[in-house]
Amino acid sequence: MTDRRSELAANLAALEQRILAACRTAGRDRSELTLVAITKTFPASDVRLLAELGLRDVGENRDQDAAPKAAACADLSLRWHFVGQLQTNKARSVAGYADVVHSVDRLRLVGALDRAAADHGRTLTCLVQLDLDENRHPAGRGGAAPGQLAELAAAVEEAGSLVLGGVMSIAPLGADPDRAFARLAGLAAELRSSYPHATMVSAGMSGDLEAAVAHGATHLRVGTALLGSRPPLR
Numbered sequence: 493m494t495d496r497r498s499e500l501a502a503n504l505a506a507l508e509q510r511i512l513a514a515c516r517t518a519g520r521d522r523s524e525l526t527l528v529a530i531t532k533t534f535p536a537s538d539v540r541l542l543a544e545l546g547l548r549d550v551g552e553n554r555d556q557d558a559a560p561k562a563a564a565c566a567d568l569s570l571r572w573h574f575v576g577q578l579q580t581n582k583a584r585s586v587a588g589y590a591d592v593v594h595s596v597d598r599l600r601l602v603g604a605l606d607r608a609a610a611d612h613g614r615t616l617t618c619l620v621q622l623d624l625d626e627n628r629h630p631a632g633r634g635g636a637a638p639g640q641l642a643e644l645a646a647a648v649e650e651a652g653s654l655v656l657g658g659v660m661s662i663a664p665l666g667a668d669p670d671r672a673f674a675r676l677a678g679l680a681a682e683l684r685s686s687y688p689h690a691t692m693v694s695a696g697m698s699g700d701l702e703a704a705v706a707h708g709a710t711h712l713r714v715g716t717a718l719l720g721s722r723p724p725l726r
C-alpha cells in the first residue's frame with residue numbers, strides 16, 4: 493500500500509515488455525498501439541499514479557464509478573474511455589467526461605449519445621462493440637451482431653456530435669481469442685473500406701493481448717495486468 497507507485501511502475505514495465513514482444517512477433521511497431529488502463533474498482537489515486545508514470549488513456553465500465561473519478565482527475569487532461577454496457581439514461585453523464593465510448597451496440601444509444609454530446613458542446617468518438625460469440629449466448633459479453641455493423645456505423649457517421657472511431661470486441665468466454673480477433677480484423681477492414689478514417693480496433697485485455705496485437709488491435713484495454721486483481725464482481 494505504501495509503495496503502490498513502485499508496484500504500478502513494475503506492473504507497467506512488465507506489461508510494456510509483453511506488448512513489445514507481441515509487436516515483435518507480429519511485425520508491428522509499438523507506436524501503432526495505445527494502452528488504455530482499465531481502472532474500474534481502483535481509486536482515483538491509482539489513476540493519478542498511472543498518469544505520473546506516463547499513461548494518458550484511462551477506461552472505466554460503470555458511469556457511477558467513472559464520473560467521480562474523472563472529476564477527481566480533471567486536472568490531469570487524460571483521455572477517458574467508457575468500455576462498459578451503457579444504458580441510454582447514463583448517456584448524458586458519460587458524454588460529460590468520456591472522449592471515447594467503446595460500447596455502442598444499438599441505434600437508440602447512438603441517438604442518446606449524440607444529443608448528450610451536443611448538449612455538452614463536446615464530440616465523442618464511438619466504437620461499435622461487436623459480439624463475436626458464434627453461439628450468441630444470451631448472457632454474452634455485450635455487443636451488436638456483426639450483421640448490424642453497417643447500420644450502426646452509418647448512424648454514428650450521420651450524428652453531428654459523434655465521430656466513428658472503429659470497432660471493439662471482447663473475446664467470447666471459452667473461445668479461441670485468435671479466432672475471435674481474426675474475425676474482428678475482417679470486420680474492421682470492411683468498415684474501413686466504407687469509412688477510411690475509422691481505424692480504431694479495441695481488442696485485447698490482460699489475458700489475450702498477444703492475440704489482439706497479432707490481429708491488428710490499435711487499443712488494448714488492460715486492467716488486471718496493470719493494477720492487480722479486482723475484488724469479485726458485485
Ligand SMILES: *Cc1c(COP(=O)(O)O)cnc(C)c1O
Nearest residue numbers: 530553575697698713714715716
Ligand atoms: C475490465 C475490462 C477490461 C480489462 O480486463 P482485464 O482482464 O482486467 O485486463 C477490458 N475491457 C472491458 C470491457 C472490461 O470491462
